[in-house]
Amino acid sequence: MKKMWLRSMTLLFAAILFCGLAAAGDLTASGLKPASEPAQAAPLESAELMPAGSLGAPLVQGKTGSQITIPVWVHSGEQPIDAFGIDIQFDSAVLSFVSADPGSLDPNWLMFQVQETAPGALRAGGFVLESNIPPNSSGSLVDLHFKVIADTNNASVTLLKPVDDLEKFQLNPGLVQAVK
DSSP: OHHHHHHHHHHHHHHHHHHTOSOTTTOOTTSSOOSSOOOBOOOBSOGGGSOSSEEEOBEEEEETTOEEEEEEEEEOTTOOBSEEEEEEEEOTTTEEEEEEEEOTTOOOOSEEEEEEEETTEEEEEEEOSSOOBOTTOEEEEEEEEEEEOSOOSOEEEEEEEEEETTTTOEEEOEEEEEEO
16 A cells, blocks of 8 residues: 555656646655755766765766767665656756756656756656666666857756655766867
C-alpha cells in the first residue's frame, strides 16, 4: 500500500512538473519549499570519482559557435533512483540551450523531460515504474546540449533544488570554458 501511495505521489509530482503548473522552486515532492540549498563543491573530473550520494557536472570547454554536451553526473550510493527532479541554472549570455537526452544510466524512463523555464534556467525530471537506476551506480543522468554563443573565460552550470530520490544528494557545479 505504501509503495502504491509513493507511486501515485510520484505520478502527481511528474504531472505538475511537466505541465509547468509549479512555479520554479515552490513545490517539491513533499509539497514544501526547501529551507536551504546544499553547498556546492568544485567541478568534477568523472562520475566515478564522485562521492556516493552526489550529483555534479564536469568542466567542459567549447569554442564560440560550437555545440557542447554537459552531462549531469550522479553517483547513487545506496539510493536506487526511480524518480528525480532538478533545476539547472546556466549563464545565458554564454550558453544557449539546444536540447537534452537521457544519460548513460537511462532505466527507460516512462517520462523524461527537460524544459527551459526562463532564460538561463532549466527544469529536468523523470520517473519510471518497473525499473530504476540501481544502488551504487555512477554515470550520466541527463545530457544537456548547449551552443556556445560568447567567448568569455568561464560560465557556471549550477544544480539546484533536487527532489524525489535526489533530495538529499550533495551538489557539485559544472564549469564551461569558452575558448577562442
